[in-house]
Amino acid sequence: MMKQKRPFHVMIIPTLGCPSKCSYCWSSEVGSPIMSIETIQDVVEWLKDFRDDPVTFTFHGGEPLLAGADFYRKALPMLSQELAHLSPNFALQTNLWKMTPELADVLAEHKIPIGSSLDGPQELNDRQRSHGYYEKTMAGYELAKEHGLQVQFICTFTSDSVQFKEEIFNYFLENGLTLKLHPALPSLRSDEPNRWALSPEVYGELLVYLLDKYLENMDRIEVRNINDYCRCVFTGRGTVCTFVDCMENTFAVGPDGSIYPCYRFVGMPEYVMGNVSDHPSREDLAGSAPGLRMRQFKEYVDRVCKGCKHIRYCRGGCPYNAIAPNNGEIKGVDPHCIAYRRIFDEISDRFNKEMMGSFGMGMGMGMPGPGSQPAEKSRPGIMSLMQRMIEK
Ligand code: SF4
Numbered sequence: 001m002m003k004q005k006r007p008f009h010v011m012i013i014p015t016l017g018c019p020s021k022c023s024y025c026w027s028s029e030v031g032s033p034i035m036s037i038e039t040i041q042d043v044v045e046w047l048k049d050f051r052d053d054p055v056t057f058t059f060h061g062g063e064p065l066l067a068g069a070d071f072y073r074k075a076l077p078m079l080s081q082e083l084a085h086l087s088p089n090f091a092l093q094t095n096l097w098k099m100t101p102e103l104a105d106v107l108a109e110h111k112i113p114i115g116s117s118l119d120g121p122q123e124l125n126d127r128q129r130s131h132g133y134y135e136k137t138m139a140g141y142e143l144a145k146e147h148g149l150q151v152q153f154i155c156t157f158t159s160d161s162v163q164f165k166e167e168i169f170n171y172f173l174e175n176g177l178t179l180k181l182h183p184a185l186p187s188l189r190s191d192e193p194n195r196w197a198l199s200p201e202v203y204g205e206l207l208v209y210l211l212d213k214y215l216e217n218m219d220r221i222e223v224r225n226i227n228d229y230c231r232c233v234f235t236g237r238g239t240v241c242t243f244v245d246c247m248e249n250t251f252a253v254g255p256d257g258s259i260y261p262c263y264r265f266v267g268m269p270e271y272v273m274g275n276v277s278d279h280p281s282r283e284d285l286a287g288s289a290p291g292l293r294m295r296q297f298k299e300y301v302d303r304v305c306k307g308c309k310h311i312r313y314c315r316g317g318c319p320y321n322a323i324a325p326n327n328g329e330i331k332g333v334d335p336h337c338i339a340y341r342r343i344f345d346e347i348s349d350r351f352n353k354e355m356m357g358s359f360g361m362g363m364g365m366g367m368p369g370p371g372s373q374p375a376e377k378s379r380p381g382i383m384s385l386m387q388r389m390i391e392k
């Protein structure tokens with residue numbers, strides 16, 4: 001029997017440095033070194049016999065473009081040619097400030113899809129990121145587009161910007177941009193970790209709000225997170241890292257070649273699983289202290305989420321969110337559980353109601369029976385969204 005392939009993900013963090021000073025950032029570090037091309041060669045040697053599955057490399061940061069055009073000109077062919085047996089895919093997450101025609105050419109040559117960040121209209125964006133952010137990102141965006149690069153934006157909602165959710169949604173709608181959102185996380189490197197963080201309750205309400213806005217405007221916008229939640233409910237399987245067991249299928253490599261369970265842990269010495277220069281095996285990484293902690297989280301979820309109807313696809317959410325704020329102790333699932341449950345329940349309840357409704361109407365070919373109330377003006381529901389997702 002043919003062995004089933006299990007894609008895995010390696011995030012490469014060329015530096016934790018970043019030219020922006022976003023107010024709520026939790027992942028950049030002043031004075032962080034830049035990864036050398038020798039470390040990329042070590043990544044290649046490490047992965048040659050690591051496993052026989054397709055790999056996706058995501059360059060993340062800090063700000064990965066700080067590594068410069070020469071780094072990517074060498075790194076991309078090394079990874080794609082010397083690891084051709086793993087069919088590598090690539091992606092890059094950047095604020096675009098450091099985009100140059102030279103960098104854009106190298107990235108376009110390898111057709112690298114780009115993810116960037118924009119939190120809404122200029123004033124709102126700059127208020128929570130930094131003054132001048134919007135203009136610099138937009139300049140990079142124009143340059144990227146001119147060179148044929150595909151760019152999608154992630155919008156971070158904070159406890160402040162969530163008050164302007166309608167304005168933000170309309171900004172993405174009117175500018176023809178796909179909306180993907182992140183809730184601001186507590187910044188573990190800040191004196192006020194919760195200053196910008198979005199509470200799980202408010203995040204849950206925001207997701208339901210966006211579900212309604214999406215259903216009203218399905219022809220004009222795509223809200224990626226809502227698609228992801230719907231896919232979980234319809235197929236019973238998660239499709240983004242938060243809703244699968246990410247451990248053992250996701251790794252991150254820091255600027256000095258240290259291996260971590262995910263980019264979110266990079267720079268935290270207690271989460272170093274090994275170093276690419278030692279070519280650790282899967283077993284070595286799984287047996288390291290952070291590897292064991294990630295596995296313990298999985299077992300913890302099996303126990304504490306046992307009674308939850310969403311466990312199959314939710315899997316306790318993100319282990320970083322669950323364990324990093326507790327100094328590595330496992331004493332709860334992802335605090336966004338409240339938000340996940342809210343939106344999963346909403347989608348499955350609406351779906352079940354629509355199913356019941358359509359069965360009830362089935363015999364009468366959709367016509368109301370005698371004495372029935374006049375039908376409400378029909379709005380597209382979850383089933384229309386599902387239909388659309390299948391057609392795509
Ligand atoms: S730790 Fe969280 S962000 Fe990182 S891969 Fe796992 S689910 Fe995704």
Ligand code: SF4
Pocket residue numbers: 304305308309310311312314315316317333334337338340341
């Ligand atoms: S929704 Fe909450 S209880 Fe249910 S599986 Fe996810 S984290 Fe566990």
